Structure formats: structure tokens, C-alpha cells
Amino acid sequence: MNEAPVHNYERDVGSKTTLRFFYPESAYSDPVLDNNPDTLMVLVPFKNTDIMWMKTIVNNEKRLKQGFWRNPPMIWNVKPQNMRILNPYFMEVAATKLLGYDEKTKKLKGRPTTGFMAISFAIHFCDLVHIAGFGYPNFNDTQPIHYYDKSSMKALRVTEHKIPLEAMAIRELLRHNVIQNLTYF
Template identity: 40%
Template sequence: MKVLMYYRGSYMTAVTCVIIICMLLVFQTPIDEFSEGRCACKDCVREQTHSAWFNELYDLSIQPLLTRENYVLSGDIYKYWKGLQKNKKESNYTVVVEKMFSLFPDKTQYLDASPKRCRTCAVVGNSGNLKGSRYGHLIDLHDFVIRINMGPTKSYEKDVGSKTTHRFIYPESAVDVENSTYLVLSPFKILDMEWLISAFTTKNITRTYKKVRPSINANRHKVMILHPAFIKYVHEIWLLKRGKYPSTGFLAIIFALHICDQVNVFGFGATSDGNWHHYFDETLTPFENDSHAGDFENKTIIRLQQENKILLYRGWT
């Protein structure tokens, strides 16, 4: 009887092992899924492919950031970017870029994608619809919190949060950033890059097309520069050449779609009464002007929400 029980126990153990092995083979993630860049989120931006509209616009081969390896511009990109220049007197692009990368990081700083990563990102605009929203804690829970231009956090923490990992600026909207924050320059002209160099060195550039800050407090080891090709891509593909160039906020959203797995957007659009102003002042801002395609940008952001590519928080909805 003891022998029978022994063999029966061994048989059940063997059967159990076979079942476990079969389950592992069935449910394990195939290696080729890892090679496709799948992430650990329940839903990832790059995995949702049901939208033909999004698939046609979304191009991960476009590198968002300028580096020493990719700074040479093709003829069509340089022609486009040169068309954005507001000053007729231009410096040599190559000389400026070489000097820039002698001061700032010359490699992409976010290449940490892996199947085990689920990077959540909050893109925080400056709309007045953030006032009274109480989104602050929710915003701060994200891995990356991307803020735009001069949008402050001090005294507004309950509504906008206090965490900032990236701040998108251009010379005319520059503010000081914390030592742990990445400064992301949106260069619409060579002079913008020269200003960036000057702000950390000679501090001699005080004016572009208007008065600008000669210097800013920021960590030079955490400086990023958007690639002119990326600006062109956002302007011509996403915005269909509307406006003179894309807004900093819209650039930040498309940037987030390229480096994040889940993207939540706060502080874009009008307030509940239909007005357009910043959460930190009551000055009404024009919805549509000769620089940005505000109406089309807003409709595109709403479309991204409808296609489940972003989650849009508007405070009053």
C-alpha cells in the first residue's frame, strides 16, 4: 500500500509539473513582442493601432531631440526652418550647433524603453480651466510632468501640482527651472540656440525680436533641444501647415506621445464659460492668431482624446 501511495504521489506531482509548464508556455509573452517595443501599461500609445487617422500621423522614426549625431539637416528641413527665421542676419548653423553641444548633453537622454516600463506623462498647459480643478495631486503622480513656458506652480499647487520634470520654453518665454528639471528649448530660429548658449555663458543676448532674459537658472546637464525636423513634422503633418509654427504646448503633447507610454493632458482649451486665459492671470488671450493655429490645435487635441491616445482633463467636465 505504501508503494502504491508513493507512485500515486509521484504521478500527481509529474502531472502538476506538466500542467504548470504548459501554462507558462501558453501565457508567456513572445520574444518578438518585446522587439516591437511593447510596454507594461494596460494600454500604451504605440500599441493602440485601431485608429487609421492616428497611424497616418504618428511617426516614431522622427527623432524629437537634436543631438551631435543627427544635427545635419536635409535641404527641405533646413529650408523649412530657415523660413521661420525672424531675423535676416543669420549665423552659421553648424558653428552654433557645435558650440551648443560643447556645453550641453549631445545625446538623447530618455532612451530607456523596455517591455517592463510603463511611463506615465502629464502635459500641463496654462489654461484657466485649471483653477479650482484640484488636479495637483493627480498631476504629481505621473512619472514625467511636462510644463509649458511660464506656467508657475508656487501658490497653485492644489490645482496644478508642484512636480516638474520637463519645462518647454523658447527665449521669449524663459523662466528659471529647478536643478532637477529638464529645460527643453523649442528653437524656431538659430538665434534661439545662440541665446541658449549666451544664457549659460556670456549673457550678452538681451533681445531677439523683443526683449529677453539674458540668463536663466537651470542645470546645463539637463538641457534638451527640439530637432528642427520634429518641429517641421508637427507643423506640416499634424497641423497641415496651419499657423506660422506650432505652439509650445502642442509640441509638448506630440513630444510626450513619442517618449511616453500613457499621456494625460491638463490645462488646455477654454474655461467653462468659453474664455481663454491663463490660470495665473485674468488677461484674455486670443484663441486664434497669425502665429498658431489655435482652433485646429484644439480640435486635434480633442480628436486625440476621442481616439483614446490621450486622456484630456479640462477641469469643468
């Protein structure tokens, strides 16, 4: 997912990356160092500028700098044939069916994380879905978000992600044996 490194973490995360889900602001990892040459890079578009960014990269056009909360890479060495855009259907399923839709306000209850989007995608295409690293047992502010940096759950409080809601949805998927967990939860 996102900029999660593989290099120097192979013992914990493996060495093969088949699909990498990301959005422009999370495309900072060296795509050559942290992915196999045949890894499919799957853009999860959260906004129109995300698709425009991909277009400028593929067509080698003037790069966009506005519309991002963090500057995406201006040069990104990925072969165009290895790039994909996630169908918005999977975001709809993740946001409305798995996380829930508030009938009273007619609004989504939360914006799914890239990881949750990947789970939504996987349950549609894979016979077996195993997850790892989606442990949200305490929801305390000091709990780390990633294995590779020092960011904590506190950082997610200012986003539109509703981690407790996502954790409940994951627990339901686990309870119904739709997915299996390789780590604690």
C-alpha cells in the same frame, strides 16, 4: 510650459516639474522657484536666435538683445546639464502631421504652440499621455489662455498660432485615444 508658475499653485498644478518646455521669451519664471533642481529645461527653438540665446547662457557670453519679440532673461540660473534643445523633428510632426499641411499653398496651416509641441513630444516617448488645461471650448476673445495671468484668447489672434486648428487636432487625438484629457474640452 513656458513661464507657467508652480510656486503658489501647487494645489492645482502639483509640485514636481520633470520637463519644462519653453522658448527664450517665455523663460521669465524663476527657474529655481518654479522647478525642481533636476527639472530638464527643454528649449523649443522657433528661430535661430533662440539657439544663440541658449549658447550665450551656457557659455556665459555677451547676451543677445535683438531678434526677440520680448526680451529674454539675461541671467538664467539653470545648470547646463539640465538644459536640452527639442529636436526640430517634433515641430515638423506637430506642424505638418498633426495640424496639417496645405497642399495647395505648400505652406503650414499654423505654427504650433509650445503646449502642442509638448503633446507631439509626449506621444512619441510616453506610453500614456494625459493633458490638462487645453480647453478651447468657445474660442471667445475673453476666454483666459493661462491659469496664472489675465491674458485672453484675443491676444492669440495676432500670433501665427491657429488655436481652432489646434483644438480640432487635440479632439482627434482624444477621439483616437492617443491622449487622455484630465480637464474639460
